[in-house]
Amino acid sequence: MISRALRWPLKLLAPAKSLTSDRATHAVFLAISLLMVTVPFFLTHSTDAEARVSLGGRTLPPICIARMCGGSCPGCGLTRSFVYLAHGEMRASFKWHRLGGLLYIYFLYQIVFRGYLLARPAATQESWAVHLQHWAACSVVLLLLLNWLVGFATGSNGSP
Numbered sequence: 001m002i003s004r005a006l007r008w009p010l011k012l013l014a015p016a017k018s019l020t021s022d023r024a025t026h027a028v029f030l031a032i033s034l035l036m037v038t039v040p041f042f043l044t045h046s047t048d049a050e051a052r053v054s055l056g057g058r059t060l061p062p063i064c065i066a067r068m069c070g071g072s073c074p075g076c077g078l079t080r081s082f083v084y085l086a087h088g089e090m091r092a093s094f095k096w097h098r099l100g101g102l103l104y105i106y107f108l109y110q111i112v113f114r115g116y117l118l119a120r121p122a123a124t125q126e127s128w129a130v131h132l133q134h135w136a137a138c139s140v141v142l143l144l145l146l147n148w149l150v151g152f153a154t155g156s157n158g159s160p
Helices: 004-013 023-042 078-086 090-096 100-119 121-125 127-154
Strands: 053-055
Touching: 023 078, 023 100, 053 078, 078 090, 078 100, 090 100, 100 121, 100 127, 121 127
Parallel strands: none
Antiparallel strands: none
C-alpha cells in the first residue's frame, strides 16, 4: 500500500481520461509549435561568445528571466540552440543546449498531433492520443529537469 504522502505525485503522473475538446486550445498549441519551428530560420546569431540572436540586424534582448538575473533555467540556451539547428549547425546547437534537437522534434510532433486533433476532434477521447500526449509532455519536462541538474553537477549550465 502506498502511503498517503506519496499518492499525490502519482496522481500528477496519471494521464487524464481525455484531452480537452476545446479546439481553441489545440489551435494555440499548434500556432506556438509552428512559431517555435519556423521563427529560428529567420533569426541569425552573432559570432561572439554570447552568440546573441538577432532579427533583421536588430539584436534581441535576453528572453529568460533567470538568465537576466544571473542564473540559469532548464530552457537556457534553447533559442540559440534552435537558431543554430535551423541553420544546420548541429554541433553548435548541441553546445548551447544538449536537448535542443530533441525539443525541436517535440515541437514538430506537436504540429502533427495538434493538426490531427483539429482535423479529428473525436480523437481527443481516444486513449492512445491521451497516453501519447501525456507521456511525451512528461518526458520533455523530466528530461529538461534532468539536463538542468546534470548541468549543475558538471558546471555546464548557461553557455557552451
